[in-house]
Amino acid sequence: MQNFIDAYSWINIRYLLQGLWITVEVSVASIIFSYIIGTILGVIRYSEIKYVSAVVGFVIDLIRNLPLLLIIFFTYFGLPNLGFKPAIIEAAILAMTVFESMMIAEIVRSGIVAIDPGQMEGAKSNGITYWQALRIILLPQAMKNMIPALVSQFISLVKDTSLATIIVLPEMMYHAQIIYGQNSNYIIPMFIALAVLYFVVCYALSLLSRYLERRLA
Amino acid sequence: MIHIFATQWPSLLYGLGQTLLCSIIALFFSLIIGSLFAIFEIMPNKAMRIIGNVYVEVFRNIPLLVITMFFFVVLPLYVVKVNGFTAGTIGLTIYTSAFIAETVRAGIQSVDEGQMEGAQSNGLSFWQSMRYIILPQAFKIVIPPLGNQFINLVKNSSVLAFVAGFDLMYEGNMVANDTLQTMSTFFAVGVLYLIITMPLSYYMRHLEKKLA
Numbered sequence: 001m002q003n004f005i006d007a008y009s010w011i012n013i014r015y016l017l018q019g020l021w022i023t024v025e026v027s028v029a030s031i032i033f034s035y036i037i038g039t040i041l042g043v044i045r046y047s048e049i050k051y052v053s054a055v056v057g058f059v060i061d062l063i064r065n066l067p068l069l070l071i072i073f074f075t076y077f078g079l080p081n082l083g084f085k086p087a088i089i090e091a092a093i094l095a096m097t098v099f100e101s102m103m104i105a106e107i108v109r110s111g112i113v114a115i116d117p118g119q120m121e122g123a124k125s126n127g128i129t130y131w132q133a134l135r136i137i138l139l140p141q142a143m144k145n146m147i148p149a150l151v152s153q154f155i156s157l158v159k160d161t162s163l164a165t166i167i168v169l170p171e172m173m174y175h176a177q178i179i180y181g182q183n184s185n186y187i188i189p190m191f192i193a194l195a196v197l198y199f200v201v202c203y204a205l206s207l208l209s210r211y212l213e214r215r216l217a
Numbered sequence: 218m219i220h221i222f223a224t225q226w227p228s229l230l231y232g233l234g235q236t237l238l239c240s241i242i243a244l245f246f247s248l249i250i251g252s253l254f255a256i257f258e259i260m261p262n263k264a265m266r267i268i269g270n271v272y273v274e275v276f277r278n279i280p281l282l283v284i285t286m287f288f289f290v291v292l293p294l295y296v297v298k299v300n301g302f303t304a305g306t307i308g309l310t311i312y313t314s315a316f317i318a319e320t321v322r323a324g325i326q327s328v329d330e331g332q333m334e335g336a337q338s339n340g341l342s343f344w345q346s347m348r349y350i351i352l353p354q355a356f357k358i359v360i361p362p363l364g365n366q367f368i369n370l371v372k373n374s375s376v377l378a379f380v381a382g383f384d385l386m387y388e389g390n391m392v393a394n395d396t397l398q399t400m401s402t403f404f405a406v407g408v409l410y411l412i413i414t415m416p417l418s419y420y421m422r423h424l425e426k427k428l429a
Contacts, residue, residue: 065368065414066407067375069386074403077393081400159280166379173282180290187294191287195279202278 007189012179016190019172020197026089026171027158030096034157035150037097038104043134046109056105063102069163071095076167092164100157107149111142144216151209155202162198172197218401218408225392225402232388233409239302239384240371243309247370248363250310251317256347258322269318276315281376284308289380301380309377313370320366324359325351361428364421368414385409 045057063071075098076091086094115138123133162173172194180190222229257269276284285308292299292307299307328351336346378386389406393399 061415061418062411065372065418066410067372067386069375069378070389070403070407070410073386073390073393073399074407078400078403081398155278159278162280162282163376165282173280173286177286184294187290191283191291194283195275198280198283199275199278203274206278 003185004189007179007183007186008193012186012190013193015175015179016172016193016197019170019175020201022089022169022171023158023161024201026092026096026161026164026169027154029093030100030157030161031154033093033097034100034104037101039108039139041101041105042108042112043139045105046112047130047134060102060105063099064106066099068095068099068160069166071099072164072167088164088167088169091167092161092169095164096157096161099160100153103153104150107146107153108142111146111149112138114145115141147212147216148209151205151212155205158202158205159198218404221392221396221398221401221405225396225405228388228392229385229405229409232383232385232406233413235302235377235383235388236371236374236385236410237413239306239309239377239382240367240374243306243313243374244367244370246310247314247317250314252321252352254314254318255321255325258318259325260343273315273318276311277319279312281308281312281373282379284312285376285380301377301382302384305374305377305380305382305384309370309374312373313366316366316369317363320359320362321355324355324362327358328354358428361421361425364417364424368417368421371410371413 041056041060045053045060047053072092072095075086075095076088079086079091112134119137119141120130120133123137124130128136161169161171164171165174165177168174176190176194180187254269254272257265258273260266260269285305288299288307289301289304292304332350332354333346336350337343341349374384375386377384378390381387385406389402392405393402396402
């Protein structure tokens with residue numbers, strides 16, 4: 001019991017929370033970037049532009065099927081070989097954005113595919129162009145249906161930021177490792193704290209998704 | 218990249234083998250555990266339902282790395298000495314089983330309720346009707362999502378690199394450190410991962426279309 005009281009001193013908790021803040025920063029930045037890029041790529045893949053869609057689709061499949069850890073290695077250890085050396089946090093955000101954009105592109109594409117084709121036909125017969133119809137009519141409807149899939153993707157993004165420990169991103173997992181590295185009595189308390197903190201963030205996101213689903217449905 | 222393959226293939230292939238081995242072991246056990254908790258989640262008994270729900274929600278919302286590191290650090294300290302491969306596989310199994318439980322639960326719930334009623338009115342117990350009537354039908358529906366879970370499992374198995382599990386990612390990192398040719402090594406590692414995941418993912422998409 002004493003271990004727990006010692007482990008949860010304010011200094012340690014504050015240190016963990018500083019890590020959580022980095023986790024949140026990286027997650028929010030990656031969510032924003034990958035949402036924008038993913039939507040664009042998803043629409044391109046859906047819209048069957050000659051050659052372009054096929055190439056984009058292949059790249060999406062390629063990156064989706066690689067482990068995120070490999071992409072993190074690529075950005076942090078590989079890119080300097082090509083003459084571009086990102087800072088740790090930039091490399092983390094870059095890797096997460098590249099990987100998650102592809103995941104989101106796939107969600108967006110299947111979201112648009114699931115919309116009744118009559119919508120597009122109706123829009124076109126009312127004189128709206130293809131791209132206008134996509135933007136004004138199809139995407140808003142698709143977004144509504146995509147919320148659960150999108151949010152669960154964001155949840156796995158938040159969890160996956162922990163992988164950036166390997167490039168020494170000072171996020172929560174890394175800070176916890178430093179704390180329990182100093183005193184082995186703190187191992188179990190630290191893992192419990194980690195589990196609780198990650199759970200709170202991720203579960204809050206999934207509750208948000210359920211709320212949005214109910215509001216918009 | 219070809220140079221890396223030509224000179225470093227023994228360690229890369231060994232890593233690929235370890236990755237596949239741990240993915241298959243983890244898939245096997247997480248299928249069993251996942252199905253069990255999926256059944257818990259839909260049992261008439263409320264206490265069981267809560268156990269099932271808590272298990273799924275807890276392990277779906279904690280990062281795989283935290284679970285894996287927990288087993289890697291805590292098991293040797295308090296229980297039994299394990300190597301990185303074992304700890305990693307245990308972590309992967311538990312993490313994946315929560316996702317598989319969700320998939321299987323959705324599959325079971327998509328089987329018509331009349332099947333369960335019919336089975337029970339013919340004198341089968343809950344577990345018997347699950348075993349002989351519901352699960353065989355549900356598994357047919359959940360094969361594509363389970364395939365996608367397996368793809369995720371192969372990708373997630375790269376977490377073994379954190380715990381010295383000698384998987385493909387770990388070996389790749391070693392080779393990169395030895396040869397200092399990071400870019401081409403990681404390309405080679407990527408190609409090896411894609412050899413497993415890419416065909417599977419196209420096959421699963423094909424199956425999904427066929428079933429839909």
